[in-house]
Amino acid sequence: MMYVTIQDFIDDYENETKTTQRLLDALTDESLRQEIxxxxRTLGHLAWHLVPGASMLQQAGLRFEVPAERKEPPASADTIAQAYQRTTRALIEAVRAQWMDETLQETNLVYEMPWKNGLTLAIFLRHEIHHRGQLTVLMRQAGLPLSGVYGPTKEEWAAFGMAAPAI
Known part of the structure; x- marks a missing residue:
């Protein structure tokens, strides 16, 4: 799948970032040390990796403000959650200001491969979704509460007065 309109990407990305933000907001400083x-990677490293940085989008020519230090994650879960919120907003504004629907058909070298910008946005979003799944596993191991991503968690099913479906 490749995005062909800016608004389609923004709609998807805003929806996905809300879900990621809920998970990041549930992290604690202590939980950041959880390892699989x-x-x-620790939970802290994985959470910090979800904050957009100098990545494939910048290789595609998109410019937006990212956190300067990327090697080690902050020791504060709140710092990570705030950085994610700030950076994702900057990314959305950059897409709105710097690209048009036609720009999504342009090709750039990303990781030394020719990708259309619409494909780069799609892969960028899938990358976040992939790592968000890993994040939920480490959050479970750390004993943190989870909110549903694409459906209710076991705890949310229980709150509905129902048993989680067996798969």
Whole structure:
């Protein structure tokens, strides 16, 4: 799938960022140290990775303000959540101001591959969704409450007075 209108991307991205923001807002400073296994990203590293940075979008020519320090995540969950909110807003405004629907058909080298800008936006969003799934697993391991992403969590089903469907 490739975006062919700016508004389609913005609509999808705004919807997905609301979901990601809810999860990031549930993190605690203590939870940021949660690992899936030794030697892999911590919850803090994964959460920080969700904050857009100098990435594929900048390789495609989109310019927006990103956090300067990207190597180590902040020790504060609130700092990560605020950076995500600030940066995603800047990204949306940059897309609105710098690109038009026709720009989505232009090709740029991204990771040394020729991608149309509409494809770059689609892959960028899928990248976030992929890592958000990993984030939810680490949040579960850390004992944090989860909100549903594309459907209710087990706890949300229980709040409805129902058992979660067995899969």
């Amino acid at each position: 296994a030794p030697g892999y």
